[in-house]
């Protein structure tokens with residue numbers, strides 16, 4: 001049913017498959033969340049590109065209970081959708097996200113329902129694992145995810161973006177691992193994925209200080225800083241188009257193997273890669289891409305079968 005829902009939303013927005021600025025305007029989705037989602041707007045601004053916009057701007061896209069669930073539903077479907085080769089994630093309004101919805105957190109995380117300590121703890125573990133899943137689905141999704149951040153990116157927002165593959169931001173963006181300020185250790189992904197030295201991660205997580213766009217670029221958290229949101233969304237869409245125009249076998253194999261290699265030794269990574277490519281190299285995409293390269297044509301001129 002969810003595939004149908006996402007498909008319907010995308011089909012409805014096919015008129016948005018326009019090049020250039022109008023497509024950028026389209027990915028700003030003025031229409032609100034896409035039913036049945038209440039916190040996400042889903043559209044297809046260009047062929048094979050899916051745009052997910054966090055859409056609770058009046059609450060600065062704070063992550064309420066529905067959001068934590070809807071992201072899992074949305075990415076589970078996207079992972080399987082052959083019409084999607086790349087995802088762009090952004091936030092509606094002035095701010096990317098204010099992190100976890102502090103009102104909802106009070107009701108779910110801070111008021112456990114059982115009074116036996118073991119059962120309460122076990123229940124809490126289940127809740128945290130559920131929250132972790134919201135961003136683990138992004139990392140597990142074989143389609144690359146480009147995230148575009150403007151204004152504040154706080155707490156759970158940093159967890160979200162660290163699960164994405166490519167991070168872009170505006171000059172006014174700032175990032176804050178705010179968890180210690182609200183009395184908890186960040187527990188849904190911020191502390192795990194990154195190289196500690198390049199990100200000064202310890203200092204950020206232990207002091208909750210804000211990191212601004214220039215430092216985020218310098219430390220490798222984001223790969224590009226844009227002057228404003230419109231330019232950033234245009235940049236995100238252009239990058240997504242570059243990815244979507246290449247062999248999905250090559251692109252998705254690259255993402256899966258990058259993540260595998262991050263978590264394994266070089267020898268294990270090479271072994272996994274050899275096993276991966278013993279079948280994947282047999283794709284037609286290799287011959288098609290090599291021929292285009294010999295003819296000095298862009299891979300974007302090739303029609304690749306859906307994956």
Ligand SMILES: CC/C=C\C=C\CC(=O)SCCNC(=O)CCNC(=O)[C@H](O)C(C)(C)COP(=O)(O)OP(=O)(O)OC[C@H]1O[C@@H](n2cnc3c(N)ncnc32)[C@H](O)[C@@H]1OP(=O)(O)O
Pocket residue numbers: 058059060062063095097098099100101102103109127128131152154155156157178179182187188
């Ligand atoms: C198991 C645990 C899993 C995950 C844990 C994650 C931890 C975290 O995410 S820690 C971070 C928590 N977030 C915060 O502390 C940020 C709080 N918000 C702000 O600092 C600011 O709102 C801002 C993001 C800097 C934006 O400022 P501004 O543009 O001035 O907007 P405001 O006027 O402050 O807010 C407008 C509106 O949104 C509501 N709101 C903002 N943030 C949250 C939030 N995190 N939760 C719930 N609601 C939020 C705010 O109350 C206002 O609502 P009104 O109804 O208009 O009053």
